[in-house]
Amino acid sequence: MLFNSHEFIFLFLPITLMGYYLIGSRLHHRMAVSWLVFASLFYYAWWNPAYVSLIIFSMLFNYSVGLSLVSSDHPRRGLLAVGVIANLALLGYYKYANFFLETVNLVGDTTFDAGNILLPLAISFFTFQQIAYLVDSFEKKTREYNFLNYALFVTFFPQLIAGPIVHHREMLSQFAHDRTFRWNPGLFEQGLAFFSIGLFKKVIIADNVALFSTPLFNAALSQPTLSVADAWIGALAYSFQLYFDFSAYSDMAIGAALMFGIKLPINFASPYKATSIIDFWSRWHITLSRFLRDYLYIPLGGNRDGNLKRYRNLIITMLLGGLWHGAGWTFVIWGGLHGFYLMVNHAWRAFWKSRGKLAAGGNPLSRGLSIALTFLAVMVAWVFFRAESFDAAILILRTMFGLDHESMIGPNLFADRFYDILGWFLALSLIVWGLPNLPQWMRYHLPDDGRAGEEMDSAQPRPWWTFRANVWWALFITTLLIIAVLNLTKASEFLYFQF
Amino acid sequence: MSAYLKIFTVGFVGLILVIILNLVIDPYGIYNLFRWPGVNTTKPVMQDHEKLVKAFLTARLKPEAVALGTSRADFAIDPQHPSWGDVAPRFNLALAGGSTYVTRRFLEHVLTSGRLRKVVMGLDFFAFNAIRAIASDYTDSVLAVQDNGAPNPSHLWNIIVTTTLSRSAIDDTVKTLQADASAAIQVIDPVTGMRRFSIGGKPIDTRELQSRLQKTSPEQGALIRFNAMEELYLRHVYLAGTEREFSFENPVTGNSSLREFRHIVQLCRQHEIDCDFFISPPHARQMEVIRAIGLWPLFEQWKRELVSIIQEEGAEKRFPLWDFSGYNSITTKDVPRDSRMREYLDSTHYSPFVGDMILTRMLDGGESVPQPPADFGVRLTSANIEQTLSADRKRQAAYHRSHPEDVRAIESLAEKFGFNPEFVVFSGAPRINRARAYREKPPSPRSD
Secondary structure, three states: OOOOOHHHHHHHHHHHHHHHHHHHHHOOHHHHHHHHHHHHHHHHHHHOHHHHHHHHHHHHHHHHHHHHHHHOOOOOHHHHHHHHHHHHHHHHHHHHHHHHHHHHHHHHOOOOOOOOOOOOOOHHHHHHHHHHHHHHHHOOOOOOOOHHHHHHHHHOHHHHOOOOOOOHHHHHHHHOOHHHHOOOHHHHHHHHHHHHHHHHHHHHHHHHHHHHOHHHHHHHHHOOOOOHHHHHHHHHHHHHHHHHHHHHHHHHHHHHHHHOOOOOOOOOOOHHHOOOHHHHHOOOOHHHHHHHHHHHHHHHOOOOOHHHHHHHHHHHHHHHHHHHHOOOHHHHHHHHHHHHHHHHHHHHHHHHHHOOOOOOOOOHHHHHHHHHHHHHHHHHHHHHHHOOOHHHHHHHHHHHOOOOOOOOOOOOOOHHHHHHHHHHHHHHHHHHHHOOOHHHHHOOOOOOOOOOOOOOOOOOOOOOOOOOOOHHHHHHHHHHHHHHHHOOOOOOOOOOOOO | OOHHHHHHHHHHHHHHHHHHHHHHHOOOOOOOOOOOOOOOOOOOOHHHHHHHHHHHHHHHHOOOEEEEOOHHHHHHOOOOOHHHOOOOOEEEOOOOOOOHHHHHHHHHHHHOOOOOOEEEEEEOHHHHOOOOOOOOOOOHHHOOEOOOOOEOOOHHHHHHHHHHOOHHHHHHHHHHHOOOOOOEEEEEOOOOOOEEEEEOOEEEOHHHHHHOOOOOOOOOOHHHHHHHHHHHHHHHHOOEOOOOEEEOEOOOOOOEHHHHHHHHHHHHHHOOOEEEEEEOOOOHHHHHHHHHHOOHHHHHHHHHHHHHHHHHOOOOOOOOEEEOOOOOOOOOOOOOOOOOOOOEOOOOOEOHHHHHHHHHHHHOOOOOOOOOOOOOOEEEOOOOHHHHHHHHHHHHHHHHHHOHHHHHHHHHHHHHOOOOHHHEEEEOOOOOOEEEEOOOOOOOOOOO
16 A cells, blocks of 8 residues: 555545544553554555565564563674574565576576565565664663564554664654653644645656656667667656655655654655765665664774775675665666765765865855766666666666767657756756755654654744644645645546557 | 644545545446436546446446457447347447457456356457557556456555546546537447447437438548548558557567467456457458558468467367458448448448347347348358468459459558558568568658
8 A cells, every 4th residue: 555545545544543543542552552553564464465474473583582682691692693694584585586596597597486476565674674673682772672562663654665764762762652642733733744745746746757757768678779868858857756756755654654643764855965975875765874884884894994994895885785775786786886986985085184174165166066966976876776777777878978879969759848848857956956855844853862742942943934833834735635636546548549 | 623634624525525526427427326418418538438437337247248359349249239148248348449468458357257258359450569559548457357367456446536536537527517518429338338429418329320321421421431540540550669560579568469369268268258259340441451551461460370379279169260351242342422331430440230240140140130241251260261361362352353443542542651562571480470661761742
């Protein structure tokens, strides 16, 4: 069940909310937690009931391993290894078995076949969340959580399928407070705004701008040459599409959780405003970067053993990070490219530091150039991320940078919509680079102690453009919501002439 | 409640009103809750959403017998014809522009009820061109089963939300409210599923329409309708894609129209459906279009492939394949300039009169009127396919002698748009499966 579906918006979400607050206001908060766990498992089962047992098994296993780790009086390295390997093995089997065998077959000219393995939804996310939990249990950083709360931490539906990758600390501390489960109109109103604006971004922006990227990536598979303008339009459109898709999804996740009085971490903070790749990764998929840093890069040695080892660790981290996004070589290349970018970025900083200066200049021109260069590097990497084959990605990039001498210059695939597309790009650029992001509008942040229900810091001055639960904001948001809802589906027409 | 939440509530009530409005006006004609002459009886958008309409109607009707095919069978194969026998209810599930893929998906959809017992399927050459885009009103989400065989329990929900709570439904409701009740429009008959004409919500019987043989102006006559479809099919229907190709396989998507046909035969066999296939009878002038573009060898190959697929599936006895195409006494009827034709709506769409003859011939309808002429329809088998093809070539030559003006007209049309059979390249020998039409030079207006 996707957030942008009628069944989620009109059935699942309202029913779950009503049940939650009815139970929360009358009964013990354990009952409200149970209800949410039940609803989240139902949400998971909607896609494929058979895999519910998988997620339940994974939770029981990790919870009990975590308990043994935290309660033993000596470090149990072996048990931790078993736990982590079991999680990785599960992920490896379901997500990478086919990819691995295909690669073996390609290299060794063999024909192994693992059969048709259906990737269980969300497995990449709940695997990582639980590995973090095991490692922290080993280091005695977890408390003895109650199983129900633990189950909610893993399954809580707003973050179950596509993140954020929540950390047990920030979630479980919220579940411990009674007031989390009581009706809080302030958070609910904020949640509605987050969800509605996110839905609008997905349905009206991301899905429409996708119409300018998909034809290019399809053409790159079947056509020998592309036009330069098409390649740029497609690559730019995809950069916007992915941005708004992810931004929308993060907003909807935060919004849905807020309606339950629960705060999720910010996962997306104007990443294209980044002035460097290092900066980009602190703004894009923040919770993934955090996980990779704390549970992969630092255990590998981080930056402790000199620059060479640091670069090696960066590359390994980013290659695996790429592979995590999808079982395919184009994802690995995407990760490798980012690892390379990060390496260059760190080397550049080290170079300026050795000369006693800061790498990033303070003046607006150098700032603008840094943003543009960072965006360009990110866009080039997105071409690998999106392309369905390595050859298709190379064809697009060669065409973009004028290395394909056969290609036309002017738009071809998009010839009849050229000005339309320019208009879209201008408007979207204004949103991406000119406006504050939604958490800033909403003055949303996750308190460090994870306590939900806290009012925003009232000492800070409040800019005029920030959210207030007043009539004007309600009209604005309701309008966006209605427009989005009415565009969730479309009765497509038969066209006799399809040339 | 805060003013903020009140406004949200008002917005929510607004959405409910939208649902009610769309349900009441019912632009796609699937709910039929209220009928107000002059308000919602003329439904001009219904025919553009045939896939959705028929998915919904068949999900509710759960027919025991269906007709499959494209807009030809859609207009002409009448589920109420007596030769169907005692299977009921029956429904015309033919779909405009339906490729073999779309047809297979809809067959799977009606099979989910477990009640289907009989299928009659019209086969059209152009629908086997795998390069052609899938009909734009086709969406997977309206069918009861997914392409991978898994059930799709939310298909009715998908149809209901799309037709009640979407911007396109609102637009279509507005079009319905603004519709011109005096214009003839095409609609889908909600009972039989047949495509037919309607004025102001009043159905027009296609048989009656076609049998008005009185003199009419040339603008209303048969020939002008023939010419329009000949040009359309010549330029845009038989050949598709940027390369102007006809191919049973699509190299980009990997789809194969013949594999889909085989899938249909297998589904009928597995579910013990009584199945009759027939090759549609386009008018001889439309056959000349196929020849003038240069596709005749592929057209013959197509028939061979159909025969061999049915044979390979061990179904030659159980699933008869009839061929009504070619040059016979129905398809070679003279085309009048100043009156309609009983047998044809235009050069590719035959009328229900001809549809009745097809059903009578195939299903042993016995007494039904009119009786098909003896030369209309041959049962194709692996034993007689080559004979039949060569007999057709002879009849084609005879048609060229008897109707030189018709043949000349089609040839000059092909010439005008730069088609020449000599510039067609076939591939896949000896079983050719692909043809590509090269133009020697860009079409230029003729000087003479």
